[in-house]
Amino acid sequence: MTVGQRIRRERKRLAITGRELARRAGLAQSLISSIERGQTLDPRVSTVIALSRVLGLTVQDLIVGRPA
16 A cells, blocks of 8 residues: 555545645645655655644554554
């Protein structure tokens, strides 16, 4: 699973839109969309940190996934 897929899964779990996630994280909606679609493969560390805070995940969980 990619970072974008994890972001989308957690965003949907929280029942928030990409626009709302972007607003809460202080990021552009187009960036969220680009990451989720796999067009931005290596988002900046600051982006990952902001998203992990909003989604309630650790940075590690967002990047590599949770252990099975």
